[in-house]
Amino acid sequence: MSQRIAVQIDDLTVAYNYKPVLWDIDLEIPEGVLMAIVGPNGAGKSTLIKSILGILNPIAGSVSIYGKPYDQQRKLVAYVPQKGSVDWDFPTTALDVVMMGTYGSLGWIKRPRQKEKKASLEALEKVGMLSFKNRQISQLSGGQQQRIFLARALVQNASIYFMDEPFQGVDASTEIAIINILKALRKAGKTVVVVHHDLQTVPEYFDWVTFLNVKKIATGPVKDIFNDDNLTKTYGINYKVSIQE
Amino acid sequence: MSNAQIEIQIIASLVAIACAIPGTFLVLRKMAMISDAISHSILPGIVIGFFITHDLNSPLLILLAALTGIITVVLVEYIQKTGLVKEDTAIGLVFPILFSIGVIMIAKNANDVHLDIDAVLLGELAFAPFDRLMIAGSDVGPKSMWIIGSILVITITLLIAFFKELKVSTFDAGLASALGFSPVIMHYGLMSVASVTTVGAFDAVGAILVVALMIAPAAAAYLITTDLKKMLLYAICFGVFSAISGYWMAHWLDASIAGSITTMLGLLFLSVYLFAPSKGIIAVMYREKQQRIEVSLLTFLLHLQNHDEIEERHVNHLNEHINWQKVRSKTVLDLALKNNMISIDNKVVSLTEKGKTFTLKAIDYIITNEDSQIEDMKDDFFLFRG
Numbered sequence: 001m002s003q004r005i006a007v008q009i010d011d012l013t014v015a016y017n018y019k020p021v022l023w024d025i026d027l028e029i030p031e032g033v034l035m036a037i038v039g040p041n042g043a044g045k046s047t048l049i050k051s052i053l054g055i056l057n058p059i060a061g062s063v064s065i066y067g068k069p070y071d072q073q074r075k076l077v078a079y080v081p082q083k084g085s086v087d088w089d090f091p092t093t094a095l096d097v098v099m100m101g102t103y104g105s106l107g108w109i110k111r112p113r114q115k116e117k118k119a120s121l122e123a124l125e126k127v128g129m130l131s132f133k134n135r136q137i138s139q140l141s142g143g144q145q146q147r148i149f150l151a152r153a154l155v156q157n158a159s160i161y162f163m164d165e166p167f168q169g170v171d172a173s174t175e176i177a178i179i180n181i182l183k184a185l186r187k188a189g190k191t192v193v194v195v196h197h198d199l200q201t202v203p204e205y206f207d208w209v210t211f212l213n214v215k216k217i218a219t220g221p222v223k224d225i226f227n228d229d230n231l232t233k234t235y236g237i238n239y240k241v242s243i244q245e
Numbered sequence: 246m247s248n249a250q251i252e253i254q255i256i257a258s259l260v261a262i263a264c265a266i267p268g269t270f271l272v273l274r275k276m277a278m279i280s281d282a283i284s285h286s287i288l289p290g291i292v293i294g295f296f297i298t299h300d301l302n303s304p305l306l307i308l309l310a311a312l313t314g315i316i317t318v319v320l321v322e323y324i325q326k327t328g329l330v331k332e333d334t335a336i337g338l339v340f341p342i343l344f345s346i347g348v349i350m351i352a353k354n355a356n357d358v359h360l361d362i363d364a365v366l367l368g369e370l371a372f373a374p375f376d377r378l379m380i381a382g383s384d385v386g387p388k389s390m391w392i393i394g395s396i397l398v399i400t401i402t403l404l405i406a407f408f409k410e411l412k413v414s415t416f417d418a419g420l421a422s423a424l425g426f427s428p429v430i431m432h433y434g435l436m437s438v439a440s441v442t443t444v445g446a447f448d449a450v451g452a453i454l455v456v457a458l459m460i461a462p463a464a465a466a467y468l469i470t471t472d473l474k475k476m477l478l479y480a481i482c483f484g485v486f487s488a489i490s491g492y493w494m495a496h497w498l499d500a501s502i503a504g505s506i507t508t509m510l511g512l513l514f515l516s517v518y519l520f521a522p523s524k525g526i527i528a529v530m531y532r533e534k535q536q537r538i539e540v541s542l543l544t545f546l547l548h549l550q551n552h553d554e555i556e557e558r559h560v561n562h563l564n565e566h567i568n569w570q571k572v573r574s575k576t577v578l579d580l581a582l583k584n585n586m587i588s589i590d591n592k593v594v595s596l597t598e599k600g601k602t603f604t605l606k607a608i609d610y611i612i613t614n615e616d617s618q619i620e621d622m623k624d625d626f627f628l629f630r631g
Binding site for chain 1: 273275406412417420470471
């Protein structure tokens, strides 16, 4: 299939305190793929996403979303940060967190109104959390909190979704619910990029994969490149996925 | 009440409201200590401003002092970013130095400067009504009332305009950044408001009370609500309550107004800490006791479900079989009876239909690892809680 390029990354280098955590990354993410980014801890997976979204400033290289810089394409992109990155004791409700997803399209100063509330309620329903809409967020389980984050991304109605470990610390039923939603997004022509830890489920969940360990090791269709060779290059000595075969 | 008394209470209340608003966000951002740093390190700004303007209430002085506040924040962040020391250490390094520069400047120029350390630390609310603002020859009220009033109007305007931006950048800076609401701008915006408010309130209540008025009402409000708007509202109410009751306490004790207001803030926080409906210490202890008994009840019901043998279900054997003290066994037994979960026939305990349904459902939840659902189910089954 000949595809448009959703995200184009050229020569990206990102450093913390002058220590590079991503070296010279070139990466093309085709439109409509459901892609896993895999790699060991400290491989720079979250850093890559944050750099694409302009949360971190790279020391070199560029990122474009459908041919333009991220600044001009914000509304095409939705982001699900790691669940642990926020304070779940914050005084707010599930619905309110989802409504934050609408803030981007509202811009500065304008407040969410009925339309935004309605869209947020629909997103809550899609993730099966409608009955929890007025629940204080600290009263939700880990899986429920992750669903809320997913609903917040859905309400952004974006073309490209970036998710940082959405399966971390969730129960089996939530994992299935989330992957079904991600597959539905791909079916609707969206591009979904997920930082993923569980190598066993890569072939089952994703159709595209990027191996990352400070440098890009490989990227492409799961069926072509998800093999012991690339896993070994990424994770080190003689890594075998034979367990799942 | 005399006019001066009313004016002091109005000023104290305005200061309390102006402090509670940025204070709420500082508490939520876990930056309470930064307000302490700002309140001390603006001193050199005030002194320099005073040398230039010879007027403690000049807008230039307020801006200069607020600028010192921002410099404090920048310095703290700079030191922290080197990675050599942690944030609290950085705060502890920066503000005493700036504060002591201010102290030396006051001491060196004590002869021609009407400014002393006591006033800086504790404020001079009692004298505030003497410094009047005259417009076209007529007296429109104390100067500090107008200053803090103007600051408050600006703060409230900013709060209303940027409420959603403040909320999202406080809760999730990463998302705020991705959505295009720069967390850096929001951060420095909040720091600027906090600095200006601190300077405006400084003259009236001093460096120590400013911190208390920013942090204590917000911390107390945090314990009683799960809604950001209500948290702001409660923080404001707590602040005003402490300001007015503190004033009367000072009046009654013939003591420092600033000290009394701070004492009231402390007492208010203590009582909320003890008596808050769900997060208060007493509520937490009560809930823990309730949960302990209800978990015991469930254990007991599961035991009954698992055993048909008469000897396992005999009242007298309960103690030895599930290894409980007599008191606990009795409490659990009573609770189960009251809720119609069990029936006792000839000293042998059996599950009722209701008890069976409850237990089976609970087992389901335990197996599927959804223990939290048991808590919701209790509302449907329990007539009496543990």
